[in-house]
Amino acid sequence: xxxxxxxxxxxxxxxxxxxxxxxxxxxxxxxxxxxxxxxxxxxxxxxxxxxxxxxxxxxxxxxxxxxxxxxxxxxxxxxxxxxxxxxxxxxxxxxxxxxxxxxxxxxxxxxxx
Amino acid sequence: xxxxxxxxxxxxxxxxxxxxxxxxxxxxxxxxxxxxxxxxxxxxxxxxxxxxxxxxxxxxxxxxxxxxxxxxxxxxxxxxxxxxxxxxxxxxxxxxxxxxxxxxxxxxxxxxx
Numbered sequence: 608x609x610x611x612x613x614x615x616x617x618x619x620x621x622x623x624x625x626x627x628x629x630x631x632x633x634x635x636x637x638x639x640x641x642x643x644x645x646x647x648x649x650x651x652x653x654x655x656x657x658x659x660x661x662x663x664x665x666x667x668x669x670x671x672x673x674x675x676x677x678x679x680x681x682x683x684x685x686x687x688x689x690x691x692x693x694x695x696x697x698x699x700x701x702x703x704x705x706x707x708x709x710x711x712x713x714x715x716x717x718x719x720x
Numbered sequence: 721x722x723x724x725x726x727x728x729x730x731x732x733x734x735x736x737x738x739x740x741x742x743x744x745x746x747x748x749x750x751x752x753x754x755x756x757x758x759x760x761x762x763x764x765x766x767x768x769x770x771x772x773x774x775x776x777x778x779x780x781x782x783x784x785x786x787x788x789x790x791x792x793x794x795x796x797x798x799x800x801x802x803x804x805x806x807x808x809x810x811x812x813x814x815x816x817x818x819x820x821x822x823x824x825x826x827x828x829x830x831x832x833x
Contacts, residue, residue: 642821642822649826651800651809652824652827654822654823657819659819698763705776706751706753707776708755709766
């Protein structure tokens with residue numbers, strides 16, 4: 608099966624807390640790419656990061672960081688010192704070789720002041 | 721920064737009517753996609769299009785749906801006879817060569833009454 612599972616449907620935190628969004632994927636491909644997209648209340652899908660299956664180096668971009676662990680098929684996303692503007696639905700996605708993007712169910716993050 | 725544009729942003733139609741959703745992908749992109757997101761659910765793949773033909777389609781993309789790239793810039797999704805369950809946000813996306821992220825438009829919210 609080729610699928611993405613985001614087990615956390617909703618997360619609620621208070622501003623300045625750190626929060627980690629989990630993503631577990633399944634694929635039979637040896638080469639694949641993983642993505643995170645953000646969907647704010649306005650509805651658009653905003654690309655955040657891409658990671659390929661050969662690059663397990665973790666990445667940090669400002670308050671965002673990503674932890675890719677091939678051994679556990681996970682690609683988790685951490686927001687440090689969360690802000691109200693981080694409130695959105697976050698989607699993890701798997702790019703298949705044919706170019707099709709498979710999305711997880713999404714995690715709705717609510718950051719309260 | 722170039723972006724994918726979709727029109728209209730919101731379309732209301734009566735059941736049984738035909739609708740055409742329009743998209744202008746990023747100009748040098750070669751791969752085009754339509755995705756659908758029913759309210760509160762995950763983003764689902766409908767169809768991918770490359771080199772003037774459909775490269776893959778999902779089970780959702782039945783005979784009521786069609787796509788077209790009528791000129792060098794537009795990419796359209798037609799629903800021939802809309803049903804209530806077609807009500808959703810429809811996202812157009814495009815990407816360039818190689819493994820590049822999909823860039824999504826802001827979506828068209830289709831409401832079928």
